[in-house]
Amino acid sequence: MRTDHTVTAPQAAVLLEANDVSVTIPTSGGIVTPVDHVSLTLRSGEVLGIVGETGSGKTVTCRSLLGLMPSAQARHTGSVTYPGVMDENVLDAGRGVMRKHWGTYISMIPQNPMTSLNPVHRIGDQIAEAIAAHSSMPKSQRFERIVELMTRVGIPNPQKRMRDYPHQFSGGMLQRTLIAIALAGDPRVLIADEPTTALDVIIQDQILSLLVDLQRDLGTSLVLVSHDLSVIAQVCDRVAVMYGGQVVELAETATLLHTPRHPYTNALLKSLPGAVPRDQPLTAISGSPPRLIDLPDTCRFLPRCTFADEGCSTWTTELLVAGAAGSPAGVRCRRHQEIDLQPPSRSGQETPPRSSLVEPMDFWAAR
Numbered sequence: 124m125r126t127d128h129t130v131t132a133p134q135a136a137v138l139l140e141a142n143d144v145s146v147t148i149p150t151s152g153g154i155v156t157p158v159d160h161v162s163l164t165l166r167s168g169e170v171l172g173i174v175g176e177t178g179s180g181k182t183v184t185c186r187s188l189l190g191l192m193p194s195a196q197a198r199h200t201g202s203v204t205y206p207g208v209m210d211e212n213v214l215d216a217g218r219g220v221m222r223k224h225w226g227t228y229i230s231m232i233p234q235n236p237m238t239s240l241n242p243v244h245r246i247g248d249q250i251a252e253a254i255a256a257h258s259s260m261p262k263s264q265r266f267e268r269i270v271e272l273m274t275r276v277g278i279p280n281p282q283k284r285m286r287d288y289p290h291q292f293s294g295g296m297l298q299r300t301l302i303a304i305a306l307a308g309d310p311r312v313l314i315a316d317e318p319t320t321a322l323d324v325i326i327q328d329q330i331l332s333l334l335v336d337l338q339r340d341l342g343t344s345l346v347l348v349s350h351d352l353s354v355i356a357q358v359c360d361r362v363a364v365m366y367g368g369q370v371v372e373l374a375e376t377a378t379l380l381h382t383p384r385h386p387y388t389n390a391l392l393k394s395l396p397g398a399v400p401r402d403q404p405l406t407a408i409s410g411s412p413p414r415l416i417d418l419p420d421t422c423r424f425l426p427r428c429t430f431a432d433e434g435c436s437t438w439t440t441e442l443l444v445a446g447a448a449g450s451p452a453g454v455r456c457r458r459h460q461e462i463d464l465q466p467p468s469r470s471g472q473e474t475p476p477r478s479s480l481v482e483p484m485d486f487w488a489a490r
């Protein structure tokens with residue numbers, strides 16, 4: 124989909140920097156750690172993907188980028204800054220300070236469009252509320268702005284549809300409404316948390332295209348969250364793979380797809396229809412993801428990893444530098460330099476030329 128794919132220049136301005144962020148939640152069953160020493164940067168014009176199975180910590184990570192914690196009891200360490208805009212730690216700033224940045228510098232499209240809108244308020248009123256929250260625009264101009272935003276996100280006949288209630292909108296139209304609300308304050312950073320999960324594939328494609336168009340036309344940087352690597356592969360410049368609350372691999376998208384370094388990334392690719400050639404079987408990842416309660420410091424993937432050796436059971440995980448100088452990349456596997464992962468694009472053969480990767484779906488073509 125992202126046919127104009129260009130890798131964002133490493134020297135592009137950093138808009139967001141998360142440094143060694145951890146979030147813990149005390150519960151009756153023990154300490155839950157949904158975010159465990161996560162470091163990420165987002166540069167101007169970049170689309171950063173976050174991919175991982177359900178419960179791997181994607182939403183809690185994204186909310187921490189806005190300084191939001193999952194509960195009043197939750198505790199954090201590490202820092203999030205918006206360089207040049209908010210050099211104070213976002214995680215310590217509090218709502219009073221953050222309200223100045225929410226919507227205008229950074230916006231998040233929440234995970235579930237069906238429950239994220241107020242069912243008893245008209246669509247137009249909910250967009251107007253976001254406009255009022257993020258600008259001093261007089262009421263007389265808000266109507267035009269609502270029409271502009273609804274048109275921008277592809278809602279037809281906005282003058283009429285703004286009078287509808289959420290139950291009169293389809294899932295795709297609700298998702299477009301949430302995107303309009305997120306754009307109301309012209310943010311520089313947009314976080315889209317699973318924006319296509321509840322939608323059928325055709326609408327999913329339309330929403331992804333919309334996000335890519337917005338990112339290109341408005342110059343917004345995008346963090347796109349999905350449990351579906353094929354969605355991420357179509358759109359993102361760089362990808363962070365999350366597993367058990369940790370980033371286990373961070374790389375440019377093409378590198379990640381063709382030469383994954385972490386056994387989990389490789390297993391994800393091997394389980395993905397479209398990434399695996401048609402004449403080869405898909406391989407399910409055996410076992411279950413870890414429960415994030417009272418976890419040890421050792422490798423989260425160990426119980427499911429076919430490359431584990433004795434050293435893995437005592438290795439305290441850390442994100443090891445894996446990229447060339449100037450290209451931030453990392454992998455959380457102590458054996459990444461010695462194991463031969465045989466990713467699906469080259470199983471049993473040399474890495475095929477790019478042209479032969481176009482089939483069976485444009486999963487590879489986008490790269």
Ligand SMILES: Nc1ncnc2c1ncn2[C@@H]1O[C@H](COP(=O)(O)OP(=O)(O)OP(=O)(O)O)[C@@H](O)[C@H]1O
Binds near residue numbers: 156184234
């Ligand atoms: N308030 C909370 N109290 C206790 N545990 C929580 C809380 N919020 C999140 N968690 C736990 O943190 C873990 C990560 O949650 P998160 O919502 O970030 O996952 P996710 O990767 O976004 O999953 P999904 O793909 O289902 O959206 C989950 O195990 C979840 O149960």
Ligand code: SF4
Binds near residue numbers: 424429430456457458
């Ligand atoms: S550190 Fe060991 S167990 Fe963990 S992913 Fe690497 S090889 Fe597998």
Ligand SMILES: [Mg+2]
Binds near residue numbers: 181182183234316317
């Ligand atoms: Mg989530």
